[in-house]
Amino acid sequence: MATVLGVEDDAFILQNLEWVLEDIGHRTLPASDLAGALVHLLAEQPIDALFVDIRLGSLPFGGYDVADQAIRLRPHLPVLYISGSPLTDEMTARFVPGARFVQKPYSPAQIEAFFTEAPC
Template identity: 65%
Template sequence: MAIILIVEDEMFIRQSAEWTMEDLGHTILLASDLASALLHLSGTKQIDALFVDIRLKTLTFGGYDVANQAIRLQPGLRVLYTSGSSLSAEMTELFVGGGQFIQKPYSPAQLEHSIGELFH
């Protein structure tokens, strides 16, 4: 199973994603902002995937900032983006790390499917 860093500023959504991914057998690391995400990413532990909200309130480019810095620290990282907004061409142009997307609200089954796709 994978080590997945979830970066989401809304506690309930972060917790729900954590529980779903833990039920799938993944090891989960949590962050609510860029600073706490960077602490995880700069550690010695290899992280397999980043699950990040595109619209983090404290950052100009939100989850894109997190993903870009994450890829610099851990180049093989896979990235699954999420947002309550519909996916647009402008959004996908900024994707890194394989750049897959799941729209909020998502069900546990949809999240499970997206995580599976991320690793295939």
């Protein structure tokens, strides 16, 4: 069982992510923005992965800003970027090293594959 920090500014999509992760046996720490993510990242609790929406409306660089801060605080944290937009070179140029991507709408199998491919 992994603990996943899920950062998504759409409450419905964040709830869906929580359900998907629960269904495959993982725990979610939900956050809707950078401030909420930092609460979890600064707490003395294990976090095994960060799932972050690229387009968070409150930040200039959205989920990239969240991932950048997360990696500064927890350098070995696996990151999965999520977006409704198709993946482009401009997007991957902003990824933290080793990060992966899944496009919305995603399936439980796509989320589960993240844990199969990257040990948490």
